[in-house]
Amino acid sequence: MTTTATEDPQGRPGQDPQGRPAREPAFTPGASGASGAALAVLPGVLTSALAWTDAHRTRFALPDDVLEPHTQVNATLKPLGELAQLGSTIRRTTAPGTPEHEVAGDLVAYAWEQVHEGALLLELLRAEPFAAYPYEIYAAFAGYGLRHEGFEALARPLTATRAWAHTEQHANRQLGLVNSERRVGVVTHTDAGGVLSRTWLGGLSEPWMFEGPSGYALTHTVFHLTDWGRMPDRVPKKIDGYLRTWLPAWADGCLESGQWDLTGELLAVAASLPGPAPVELLDAVWPVLADVQHPTGCVPETGVPVQDPAPDPYPFIDCYHSTLVTAFAAALSLRSLRGNGERGETGGAAPGRERRTA
Numbered sequence: 001m002t003t004t005a006t007e008d009p010q011g012r013p014g015q016d017p018q019g020r021p022a023r024e025p026a027f028t029p030g031a032s033g034a035s036g037a038a039l040a041v042l043p044g045v046l047t048s049a050l051a052w053t054d055a056h057r058t059r060f061a062l063p064d065d066v067l068e069p070h071t072q073v074n075a076t077l078k079p080l081g082e083l084a085q086l087g088s089t090i091r092r093t094t095a096p097g098t099p100e101h102e103v104a105g106d107l108v109a110y111a112w113e114q115v116h117e118g119a120l121l122l123e124l125l126r127a128e129p130f131a132a133y134p135y136e137i138y139a140a141f142a143g144y145g146l147r148h149e150g151f152e153a154l155a156r157p158l159t160a161t162r163a164w165a166h167t168e169q170h171a172n173r174q175l176g177l178v179n180s181e182r183r184v185g186v187v188t189h190t191d192a193g194g195v196l197s198r199t200w201l202g203g204l205s206e207p208w209m210f211e212g213p214s215g216y217a218l219t220h221t222v223f224h225l226t227d228w229g230r231m232p233d234r235v236p237k238k239i240d241g242y243l244r245t246w247l248p249a250w251a252d253g254c255l256e257s258g259q260w261d262l263t264g265e266l267l268a269v270a271a272s273l274p275g276p277a278p279v280e281l282l283d284a285v286w287p288v289l290a291d292v293q294h295p296t297g298c299v300p301e302t303g304v305p306v307q308d309p310a311p312d313p314y315p316f317i318d319c320y321h322s323t324l325v326t327a328f329a330a331a332l333s334l335r336s337l338r339g340n341g342e343r344g345e346t347g348g349a350a351p352g353r354e355r356r357t358a
Helices: 037-055 077-093 099-114 116-127 133-142 149-158 171-184 192-196 212-225 237-256 260-270 279-292 320-338
Strands: none
Touching: 037 077, 037 099, 037 279, 037 320, 077 099, 077 133, 077 320, 099 116, 099 133, 116 133, 116 149, 133 149, 133 171, 171 192, 171 212, 192 212, 212 237, 212 260, 237 260, 237 279, 260 279, 260 320, 279 320
């Protein structure tokens, strides 16, 4: 990410790219993290982030012209799909009867209402049979157990076409499509292992080549591989070791440069690894991100956190995703640190069958 000196040549404190006094690294390899530091802040972070999201749920509402060609997918359907995806994971990862569990479930139900219980996604699929995004949004609901018979009846022949199997896209995006097929419960169009080997992460790329785009590519590779943290054992041993070695440095670089959204995604990755939780990393980074969170619960994507006490200190588009990601990462981190595995409802789609390619 970035390298910022903590002292100038005369030994005076330096400044970071935003002009703030440079800080010491959040994580020093080999140093012991403050025991329990993450657990001390995580419940409050999760509750506040979900409360902000719930209070702003109408901002995720789809416009009346959502099916028109001029409608911007990234400003309408994408946020709603993210609400469904991350909300459903939080619901499954939190204990039944807790406020967080109930709020997350309410948010998924709201998102399902917005797509008319799948009927709107069917209209999208009819209008754009060549596009993957209606299927991927639908899969977020299907993996949670919300299905639409008409959508699946049309999707089955479309996903069996040569065009579907040969859509040209980045490897981590293709891995996302494979995971969507798994969630819907159909035969995947290709083998996930072969796709994983072509990703930045699967190739165990040189860690110093990490930057923003590769960072988001690797986090989503893990999310698609593990079904958004639900199946940590899908992470191969060599990738697990690589991530445990380099996540601390990458997370520290993100903190140093004010990349709060990517920091949250890296924390979610850390909490999606098989085996013991990376306690030192979580204890070092979560208190920093907790300090960035506004009292209302929202978290900015990037930059210097504002001190404005107003109820909406950031434009919605600049904080909704990072706030959702913070809640998602907090729920996964609590599960990982408590060692309870996935709790809550385990119903949903039957797992898809993996297509094997030579």
